Amino acid sequence: MTATITPPAGPVQRGAEATYDYLDQRLGLSALLKTNVRKIFPDHWSFMLGEIALYSFIVVLLTGTFLTFFYKPSVTEIIYDGSYLPLRGIPMSEAYASTLNISFDIRGGLLMRQIHHWAALFFVAAISVHMFRVFFTGAFRKPREFNWLIGVSLLVLALLAGFAGYSLPDDLLSGTGLRIAAGIMQSIPVVGTWLVFLAFEGEFPGTAFIPRLYTIHVLLVPGLILALITAHLILVFYQKHTQYPGKGRTNTNVVGYPLLPVYVAKAGGFFFIVFGVLTLISALVTINPIWLYGPYMPDQVTAGSQPDWYIGFLEGALRMMPAWELLIFGYPISLNVLVPALILPGLIFTLIALYPFIEAWVTGDRREHHLLDRPRNAATRTALGVMGLTFYVVLFINGGNDVIATTFDLSINSITWAMRILLILGPWAAFVVTKRICLGLQRRDRDLLLHGRETGRILRLPSGEFVEVHEPVSEERAAILMARQDVRPLPLPPATDADGVRTPGLWHRRVRSRLSQWWYRDDIPAVTPAELAAAQSHIRHELAAAESMGVLPHEPELSEALSRH
Amino acid sequence: MSPTSDSSDRSAGGFGGYDPQSTGEIDSDVRGEILRQAGREPVTRAAQPLTAYGPQPAAGMTHYVRQTDIDPRAARRAERQVSIMFGLSALATVGFMIAYVVLPADSLVALPFFGRTSASNLALGLSLGLAIFLIGAGAIHWAKKLMPDVELSQERHPMLPDEQTRADALGQVVEGGLESGITRRPLLRRTLLAAMALLPLPAIVMLRDLGPAPKGELFRTMWSDGRRILADITYQPLRPEDIPVGAMVSAVPEGIVEVTHETGTLNERAKAPVVLVRMAPEDIRSQQGQGWDYQGILAYSKICTHVGCPIALYQQRTKHLLCPCHQSTFDLADSGVPIFGPAARRLPQLAISVDSEGYLVALGDFAEPVGPTIWERE
Numbered sequence: 001m002t003a004t005i006t007p008p009a010g011p012v013q014r015g016a017e018a019t020y021d022y023l024d025q026r027l028g029l030s031a032l033l034k035t036n037v038r039k040i041f042p043d044h045w046s047f048m049l050g051e052i053a054l055y056s057f058i059v060v061l062l063t064g065t066f067l068t069f070f071y072k073p074s075v076t077e078i079i080y081d082g083s084y085l086p087l088r089g090i091p092m093s094e095a096y097a098s099t100l101n102i103s104f105d106i107r108g109g110l111l112m113r114q115i116h117h118w119a120a121l122f123f124v125a126a127i128s129v130h131m132f133r134v135f136f137t138g139a140f141r142k143p144r145e146f147n148w149l150i151g152v153s154l155l156v157l158a159l160l161a162g163f164a165g166y167s168l169p170d171d172l173l174s175g176t177g178l179r180i181a182a183g184i185m186q187s188i189p190v191v192g193t194w195l196v197f198l199a200f201e202g203e204f205p206g207t208a209f210i211p212r213l214y215t216i217h218v219l220l221v222p223g224l225i226l227a228l229i230t231a232h233l234i235l236v237f238y239q240k241h242t243q244y245p246g247k248g249r250t251n252t253n254v255v256g257y258p259l260l261p262v263y264v265a266k267a268g269g270f271f272f273i274v275f276g277v278l279t280l281i282s283a284l285v286t287i288n289p290i291w292l293y294g295p296y297m298p299d300q301v302t303a304g305s306q307p308d309w310y311i312g313f314l315e316g317a318l319r320m321m322p323a324w325e326l327l328i329f330g331y332p333i334s335l336n337v338l339v340p341a342l343i344l345p346g347l348i349f350t351l352i353a354l355y356p357f358i359e360a361w362v363t364g365d366r367r368e369h370h371l372l373d374r375p376r377n378a379a380t381r382t383a384l385g386v387m388g389l390t391f392y393v394v395l396f397i398n399g400g401n402d403v404i405a406t407t408f409d410l411s412i413n414s415i416t417w418a419m420r421i422l423l424i425l426g427p428w429a430a431f432v433v434t435k436r437i438c439l440g441l442q443r444r445d446r447d448l449l450l451h452g453r454e455t456g457r458i459l460r461l462p463s464g465e466f467v468e469v470h471e472p473v474s475e476e477r478a479a480i481l482m483a484r485q486d487v488r489p490l491p492l493p494p495a496t497d498a499d500g501v502r503t504p505g506l507w508h509r510r511v512r513s514r515l516s517q518w519w520y521r522d523d524i525p526a527v528t529p530a531e532l533a534a535a536q537s538h539i540r541h542e543l544a545a546a547e548s549m550g551v552l553p554h555e556p557e558l559s560e561a562l563s564r565h
Numbered sequence: 566m567s568p569t570s571d572s573s574d575r576s577a578g579g580f581g582g583y584d585p586q587s588t589g590e591i592d593s594d595v596r597g598e599i600l601r602q603a604g605r606e607p608v609t610r611a612a613q614p615l616t617a618y619g620p621q622p623a624a625g626m627t628h629y630v631r632q633t634d635i636d637p638r639a640a641r642r643a644e645r646q647v648s649i650m651f652g653l654s655a656l657a658t659v660g661f662m663i664a665y666v667v668l669p670a671d672s673l674v675a676l677p678f679f680g681r682t683s684a685s686n687l688a689l690g691l692s693l694g695l696a697i698f699l700i701g702a703g704a705i706h707w708a709k710k711l712m713p714d715v716e717l718s719q720e721r722h723p724m725l726p727d728e729q730t731r732a733d734a735l736g737q738v739v740e741g742g743l744e745s746g747i748t749r750r751p752l753l754r755r756t757l758l759a760a761m762a763l764l765p766l767p768a769i770v771m772l773r774d775l776g777p778a779p780k781g782e783l784f785r786t787m788w789s790d791g792r793r794i795l796a797d798i799t800y801q802p803l804r805p806e807d808i809p810v811g812a813m814v815s816a817v818p819e820g821i822v823e824v825t826h827e828t829g830t831l832n833e834r835a836k837a838p839v840v841l842v843r844m845a846p847e848d849i850r851s852q853q854g855q856g857w858d859y860q861g862i863l864a865y866s867k868i869c870t871h872v873g874c875p876i877a878l879y880q881q882r883t884k885h886l887l888c889p890c891h892q893s894t895f896d897l898a899d900s901g902v903p904i905f906g907p908a909a910r911r912l913p914q915l916a917i918s919v920d921s922e923g924y925l926v927a928l929g930d931f932a933e934p935v936g937p938t939i940w941e942r943e
């Protein structure tokens with residue numbers, strides 16, 4: 001070993017060494033650093049989505065702390081006398097007045113408010129897209145199911161945090177949002193009225209809810225999010241990040257850049273990029289101008305008011321639901337509220353949470369996966385994902401049905417009906433189309449491997465025939481294309497064993513085998529290494545033969561040949 | 566393979582790799598060799614040590630040589646670019662301080678495209694945004710141009726440890742468990758379980774005092790026999806003449822301002838408001854009670870029966886009232902029944918008349934609870 005580090009010792013150097021030594025003796029730093037300083041992180045743009053979520057959350061914490069110094073969680077009525085002239089002399093809650101103060105009387109207050117709001121929007125968006133990245137690449141498979149569950153909890157908490165925050169300024173829009181939340185709570189069978197009276201300390205709106213919501217928004221939910229993010233990241237670190245297939249990348253290695261220096265610089269730098277971009281957006285684009293909405297009054301409302309984007313799907317569901325209310329023994333069951341506002345989101349999130357386990361059960365796949373799937377290679381999963389996405393998008397679009405109606409001069413009635421039909425049929429169409437596209441891509445990959453890629457070079461053979469020269473795909477490309485393996489679906493279990501005894505759990509195993517057959521049914525056979533070797537030598541052979549026999553055609557012939565091609 | 570002491574070997578592997586003696590310059594013959602491969606030609610590397618410590622490049626990985634790896638001038642240019650970004654960031658921070666001192670919080674400025682906006686917000690946001698962004702941009706440029714871009718490889722071990730470790734771990738768990746005696750002493754086990762199961766109850770019970778028991782508040786509003794109907798906002802009592810045929814007026818009960826002040830809540834505001842509409846008496850197809858209108862003036866609850874938004878959009882021609890929240894539509898000419906949207910119940914009607922002075926008054930409270938579904942409603 002020659003590479004011992006003996007740089008010239010200056011005072012800084014000596015100080016650093018002494019500090020390191022001090023810490024090492026007390027914390028055993030070296031053992032920790034030895035395995036982690038150069039820990040490898042694979043690099044891909046889609047891995048930055050989780051980082052954006054993380055950094056937006058940090059920005060939310062920083063700016064939120066600043067806001068707590070000035071915001072007053074109280075609905076005590078006061079007369080506004082701040083700098084914003086249009087609202088001077090108007091009675092309003094302290095909560096609303098203090099938010100106006102932050103916006104108009106505290107220097108940088110408006111900036112902090114806007115960064116906080118933009119970062120919250122980015123946070124939820126990044127989490128959602130991150131979840132889709134994890135879904136479509138199969139990153140949730142064994143051993144990462146727990147991280148998927150933590151992720152789903154984070155998504156729910158993020159929505160909750162957003163809604164709570166949106167409700168704090170006590171402006172007309174946020175109050176209307178709370179009114180809707182109270183109405184939903186009240187519609188819950190048996191306990192609804194009690195829940196409202198407990199939450200609001202009596203009737204809506206009362207005086208207790210805003211202070212209570214404040215505690216939830218600044219302490220409870222962020223605390224939980226912080227704890228879960230920590231667990232999430234510890235797991236990512238401990239289980240090591242997945243990687244996309246490629247040359248040199250296998251299921252048993254991680255290829256990428258070391259934590260120090262590249263990852264620290266890139267990820268650390270990226271935090272500043274996210275923070276900086278959020279700040280620049282907040283400098284230029286107003287978000288939630290509460291001063292335009294006025295203070296909350298339960299008997300006032302503005303038309304065309306929209307909640308933050310992530311509530312849009314619930315809004316759309318509420319708008320779309322038919323007016324069904326049952327009376328059971330004289331008690332009302334408000335399906336028109338319960339289904340879209342509670343049952344549907346409950347089902348959606350349960351299904352998302354259980355998905356890794358459902359897929360593992362159907363496919364019978366118990367292996368560890370550290371190489372990501374290319375979405376086309378898991379055609380059924382990808383089609384299911386697009387199916388779910390379509391369902392969500394239809395709900396989301398219907399959340400703005402009034403905006404669509406006024407913009408395109410359509411009747412709300414016909415839009416709602418179109419959306420109801422689309423909600424039922426759209427996802428199935430999306431499934432079929434996506435699956436076809438995936439299978440088409442699988443076929444193309446197979447062709448590329450077996451027949452090589454077109455070079456665009458045309459040769460004329462002695463027979464006068466024109467051929468296009470094919471070349472084997474590059475090794476890198478081949479490594480990516482070869483990443484798919486054929487999986488045999490679970491076989492149908494025999495009804496009885498050799499001794500004529502009925503197979504235990506027959507029904508259950510049959511269902512599972514059928515589902516597994518359906519899962520893999522249409523997959524194009526993957527290319528085996530032997531097939532690939534044979535095909536490549538064949539292509540090379542042809543290439544050599546063509547090149548030795550054929551001649552490059554003259555210009556006019558070439559263009560003729562190309563036009564015939 | 567262990568790191569060799571041959572210096573040319575090390576720097577050949579060191580397309581920016583760690584070399585403690587390195588001055589940043591590359592051996593001339595090595596450089597010539599790399600130059601031949603340059604022009605972003607992929608270089609397939611053999612597994613050779615890149616650094617003395619830690620993970621090494623994977624065998625057979627493809628790597629692209631960068632300009633900054635082979636041309637010291639390019640490297641120095643990149644270094645300058647990064648420093649400029651850091652320097653500009655520092656300047657932007659100074660700019661932020663100046664803007665903070667100079668611009669009052671409520672100053673306005675008119676911008677093309679963005680319209681009138683807060684000058685303070687704009688100046689503070691742009692300067693702070695740039696100060697932060699440029700640090701990030703500099704760091705990433707640094708990483709991309711000047712730090713090694715050779716991908717390294719690390720082994721991954723299956724999550725499941727080997728049999729030996731497993732047996733050892735499980736053995737310890739089982740032994741520890743046995744030592745505690747929890748398996749042998751069922752009485753201990755059961756009483757502990759019972760105690761633990763009960764312990765969360767206080768936490769739930771203590772939530773009881775979050776609010777009072779409902780006592781029928783949702784079934785009552787301020788309306789009572791003879792209570793005048795005031796126009797919303799102006800709080801002036803309304804006469805029938807104030808409401809022409811085809812008009813809609815939002816209204817509240819007399820005394821609502823006082824009640825709001827006394828209770829310090831907007832609770833009554835969330836229940837009592839009504840809309841008054843007037844139509845030709847022959848246009849009224851039905852209402853919720855005989856003679857509840859006054860000369861074609863009808864009073865309906867303003868609170869949507871879906872989830873409680875105040876309803877405000879009245880279509881004079883169709884006599885439909887539309888809720889802006891989820892577009893439930895109620896037909897006020899036909900007892901206020903819902904005809905479209907998610908609301909399932911009609912808007913409660915308030916019976917009205919005029920008092921001796923000719924002002925519109927209620928004839929009592931609503932006959933049914935207003936607003937969203939209440940479980941206890943009959």
Ligand code: HEM
Nearest residue numbers: 047050051053054127131139147148151152154155241242
């Ligand atoms: C507060 C929200 C979240 C934060 C801050 C966060 C952060 C991160 C980060 C930084 C990574 C590593 C980089 C990456 O792969 O993008 C990661 C990985 C992961 N996340 Fe999240 N995430 C969040 C929510 C979610 C959600 C909603 C899900 C799924 C339901 C999820 C599932 C996963 C999984 C399975 C991994 C491992 C991926 C792999 O190794 O390829 N996360 N997360």
Ligand code: FES
Nearest residue numbers: 869871872888891
């Ligand atoms: S609250 Fe009126 S339609 Fe939903």
